[in-house]
Amino acid sequence: DPGDYLDDLKRWQVTQPPAAQKAAIDRHLGHWRDALAHLAELPDDDAFSEALRLAREKGLLRHAMQLFKDDAARYASVMAAYAESLSTRNLHEDAALAWLAAGEREAALSSYQEAGEWRQALALAHALGWNTEKIKKLAANLAEDMRGNMTPVHAATLHLEYLKDVDGAVALFAQAQAWRDALWTAQRFERQDLVKT
Incomplete structure (x- = not known):
């Protein structure tokens, strides 16, 4: 019944600017994109x-x-909301961007x-000016996550490069059956005892 809408139209016309009126009408009609554009x-x-x-x-x-x-x-606020939305859908790398x-x-x-994107996480930690101890802790957390997520080669790289843990790196390379990397690491750091074990 058109009469039902006349009261709404009169109220919108009196109290709101034209874009707000259009947004209210579009919301009422379920035209969400148009309502958003008017807002x-x-x-x-x-x-x-x-x-x-x-x-949202x-x-x-x-x-x-x-x-x-x-x-x-406002764009930054929209991007933050979008990042939250991506995170809730487990699209963590996209959320990071x-x-x-x-x-x-x-x-x-x-x-x-x-997302397990350890290189980007560590690069960003450096860009943020994190101190060595904080970066080392981040690397340890990332390595632990990767060990559990079946990516021991990456965990081994973190143990070697950031944690200076040759024993842990060789063990993780061996776990990943990356024998050449395990042997190379042991040889590089003159740890023949690790080759024998």
Whole structure:
């Protein structure tokens, strides 16, 4: 019944700017992309918060990226929301890239760690200016995660390069049946005792 909508139309017309009116109508009709576009036209923070909420709920974060690409602060907020969304779907490497686009390097490092992307995690730790002890602890955590995730060759590399643990590296190379790497490591560090065992 058109009469049902007249009251709504009158209320929207009196109290809101045109973009807000259009957004309210589009929300009412379930036209989510259009509602998001109209909310993006509004300069106030409440409208942006509503736009971000709508984008999260309706899976429109990629569309929101396009709408807010020219506003650095709002774009960063959209990218952070997108990174959270990717993380909940276990797309940690993609989430790390979104966190970087949002300017959240610590969160990106955590996502790289979750993804098992140890090189990127350690490179970012260095870029963040972490001290040697903190980097060593990160490397140990990454190596432990990799050992459990059936990637002992990478864990061995971390043991060797960051933890300076020749024994652990040779053992992990052997576990991975990377015999040449195990032998080369033992020879390189003059650990003949490891070759015999």
